[in-house]
Amino acid sequence: MTSSYWLAEEWPRLPESRLTGRVEVAVVGGGVTGCACAFALAAAGKRVRLHEAREIAGGASGRNGGFALRGGAPAYDEARRDLAPERAQRLWRLTERYLDRLGELAGDAFRRTGSLRLASDAREKSDLQAEYQALRADGFAAEWRDELSDPLAGRFEGAIFHPHDGSLQPARWVRRLAARAAEAGADLREGQRVESLDSLEAEQVVIATDGYTHGLLPELDEAITPTRGQVIATEPLERRLFPCPHYARHGYAYWQQTPDDRLVVGGFRDKTLDLEQTAEEKVMPLIQGTWSASPRSSSANAR
Secondary structure, eight states, rough: OOTTTTTSSSSOOOOOOOSSOOEEEEEOOOSSSHHHHHHHHHHOOOOOEESSSTTTTGGGGGGOOOOOOOOOOSSSSHHHHOOHHHHHHHHHHHHHHHHHHHHHHGGGGGOOOOOEESSSSSHHHHHHHHHHHHHHHHTTOOOSSSOOTTTHHHHHHEEETEEEEEEEEEHHHHHHHHHHHHHTOEEEEETTTOOOOOOOOOEEEEEOTOOTTTTTTTHHHHHOOOOEEEEEEEEEOSSSOOOSEEEEEETEEEEETTTTOOOOEEEEEGGGHHHHOOOOOOOOOHHHHHHHOOOTEEEEEEE
């Protein structure tokens, strides 16, 4: 198993609330989805028990690039085409409201920095300009940048700045969410792997394991393809270079500089797409070597 820069942060023990007997809802998975679900249900007065095989945020929720972005998987102009303009606009507005709510719950785990989506070549620049024009046409805040400062100048063709986006310390965010769930009365059980749904004493079960279903529900195993992302974290740099999360190559390269001036850098999954469709937590020399040519690299995370 690889280590995670985010999870290495010390965190106070979660409030403990042990429920005996049968509960109304059992949640399997202690990542952001499971903890959000447990919090919402417990706050509504439900008896909730959450089971996490490792520690809270120990899977993908604590092993990622730490980006908090509005929108969905496709670019906004593509979403307008595929979903219809009105539905795309409602979806993007919904994600902006979600980021506001995330900021309320996450505290200092969330920083409203904006994000910069970069064009690595002329074709990607054309794609970004089409998205920018669609965003502006529907009244969304966005800024087009032709002139980029060092060290981006000369390496990228232009960029969209999204001012509503932000940066996360994802493990801190999910742990804070879990603490809120526990304070609301949820029973959070770390280090408790669920081997069979039949073992759960609950009226209803929520599977919140993302790509880690591991045979719990065959239908999910057939529908979900786990995909690994690889990230490295450097030692602290001597100066601040990147004030917000950056991403390029249609999301296949991404990085941000943390408050302690480390770079958290990920991507290049497209180098070995077939090998990256796995839940195995193992780094690949080809991908790691792309980012870590410098001896300043200090840790590697896989999810």
